[in-house]
Amino acid sequence: MIISQYTSLIKSEAARLGFSFCGISKADFLEEEAPLLEQWLSQNRQGKMQYMENHFDMRLDPRKLVPGAKSVISLLLNYFPEKEQDVTNSQYKVSKYAYGKDYHKVLKKKLKELHHFIKTEIGDVNGRAFVDSAPVMDKAWAKKSGLGWMGKNTNIITKTDGSFFFIAELIVDLELEYDKPIKDYCGSCTRCIDACPTDALIEPYKIDGSKCISYFTIELKENIPQEYHNKLDNWIFGCDICQDVCPWNRFSKPTKEPQFSPILGLLELSKQDWDEITEDIFDKVFESSPFKRPKFEGLKKNIAAVKG
Numbered sequence: 001m002i003i004s005q006y007t008s009l010i011k012s013e014a015a016r017l018g019f020s021f022c023g024i025s026k027a028d029f030l031e032e033e034a035p036l037l038e039q040w041l042s043q044n045r046q047g048k049m050q051y052m053e054n055h056f057d058m059r060l061d062p063r064k065l066v067p068g069a070k071s072v073i074s075l076l077l078n079y080f081p082e083k084e085q086d087v088t089n090s091q092y093k094v095s096k097y098a099y100g101k102d103y104h105k106v107l108k109k110k111l112k113e114l115h116h117f118i119k120t121e122i123g124d125v126n127g128r129a130f131v132d133s134a135p136v137m138d139k140a141w142a143k144k145s146g147l148g149w150m151g152k153n154t155n156i157i158t159k160t161d162g163s164f165f166f167i168a169e170l171i172v173d174l175e176l177e178y179d180k181p182i183k184d185y186c187g188s189c190t191r192c193i194d195a196c197p198t199d200a201l202i203e204p205y206k207i208d209g210s211k212c213i214s215y216f217t218i219e220l221k222e223n224i225p226q227e228y229h230n231k232l233d234n235w236i237f238g239c240d241i242c243q244d245v246c247p248w249n250r251f252s253k254p255t256k257e258p259q260f261s262p263i264l265g266l267l268e269l270s271k272q273d274w275d276e277i278t279e280d281i282f283d284k285v286f287e288s289s290p291f292k293r294p295k296f297e298g299l300k301k302n303i304a305a306v307k308g
Contacts, residue, residue: 023145095238
């Protein structure tokens, strides 16, 4: 079997598993991203996310993560919901990606199935699956693999379906046909930058992670700085502002992945329900949810900050 056949087989199986897009790039050193990452870290744009400072070399070279790596298979999985929260009456807001089951588990299972398929159909191919769990620059690889362009809001945007996607990789020691990056279609639009209430988007294509509402409400273990309390715009978990205002997301289509369907009752929770939620109820409702990352204490911290 030749390289082009291997590539077609893998992309067909990725589609069968429910992935929205699949692109492949050569596993090589990320020359363009290296100085940008170094500068970003030197300016402390990572905030308290110390893990971003670790494994600098691995972050830039997949061959240090998977010995003999030849290809990075990048995949996107749509999570755009069929129904969204009703945020009238100053309702608390939750990022759409957290409506359903924890995406780490969903994507990891699909990636393992894809790897098993490759081994069965092609041979003993060594590889590793990555879903936000290791020093891999997801967006850089998605861009290199032609899945979309890097928007001014630093998200990967597709021309046909917008940007509400999870990104994952399967890095393998198998040579494949490589895709090429696509054109940037942001044009002169700056809606995402103009709409960010905390000025986290400091310039096109550059984000200060330490000012992002998602960082404050998910990653930051300490109290949210007082000066940002009146800028949280009622977000208590994550933030979708820079994607919601993006013109390309008028093409977003509801996900076909049932595991991303909203947790029963989540969209109907009132402000009072959130205020009065107990730890027992939190643990039951959000057992397999991204909400487990900030935990109950983190949620209450976020609510207190939104309330000022």
